[in-house]
Amino acid sequence: MRGATLFSYSIPLESGTVLRDRRVKARNGLLVRLTESHREGWGEIAPLPGFSAETQSEAQFAAAGWLESWCQGEQPAESQLPSVAFGLSCALAELAGELPSAGNYDSAMLCTGDPDELFNRLHEQTRPVAKMKVGRYEPVRDGMMVNLLLEALPDLTLRLDANRQWSLEKALQFARFVSIELRPRIAFLEEPCRTPQESREFARQTRIALAWDESVREENYRPVAEPFLRTIVIKPMLTGSLTRIRALLAQAEQAGISAVISSSVESSLGLTQLARIAAWLTPSSLPGLDTLGLMQHQLERSWPGCSLALIPAGELEAVWQRWS
Ligand SMILES: [Mg+2]
Incomplete structure (x- = not known):
């Protein structure tokens, strides 16, 4: 029954x-x-x-x-x-x-608000990876901030996300403030420009690696290798069934593109499942699930170590x- x-x-x-x-x-x-x-x-x-x-x-x-x-x-x-x-x-x-119980509860740390607090949290990690939203303020400010963080923390790897906010010109302004020798520590910049075509041109000029996020959710998207494209970001809640996600991951792997499982601000129940999906299907990549801190309580299942x-x-x- x-x-x-x-x-x-x-x-x-x-x-x-x-x-x-x-x-x-x-x-x-x-x-x-x-x-x-x-x-x-x-x-x-x-x-x-x-x-x-x-x-x-x-x-x-x-x-x-x-x-x-x-x-x-x-x-x-x-x-x-x-x-x-x-x-x-x-x-x-x-x-x-079918969904294994082991989860990957390490996550790229989301930079929100207070830079001092972020600094302290990153200092505690041996191989810190942080995710920072850019494109909300002046590109110059974003560029200076990224440069400052990478300079101050020599082990830090940064994931950046511009959510298609910049024109090509603004994106290039951002890059001008990030020293060329620090750029390889930007693991990827998600969707820097308003169009994928501008983003490709940005990557060609700056050598900053790209990730597709919004593009992955466009109809008929299929992961294919392209210059400077390093990663696709998969937000399962916006993408579809586990079968659909596994198909996308298989195509990405074939194309030599890495994939990051990422949160859509789920409750702790959904987030712990995403951590398990990440451990199961993308074991070599750090998921982007650091969103529980935005919430005032957990639901039904708790995230390890969350108070x-x-x-x-x-x-x-x-x-x-x-x-x-
Ligand atoms: Mg994104």
């Missing part, structure tokens, strides 16, 4: 959290629990406003329809909505014992349920 529950959650975010130029006060989403023959599988379905095409109510409607069929013993096709396909595929993988309060799913509102 099969049963399923959808829980809805709303986790307050630290004040001042900004996602794609919007201040966001809470992260909302759904948890799904599947049960079958005394086994359980969990998943998270959390469209990210400003990034996902689907809304939470669309996701809930699609998930409920899928679950209704599944509970009746059918094997419904994957949802067309990436968040729904991803969350349900995780729950199914847990139920089938935020843990709220069990039982305290959440069940918005849809079928008993087994």
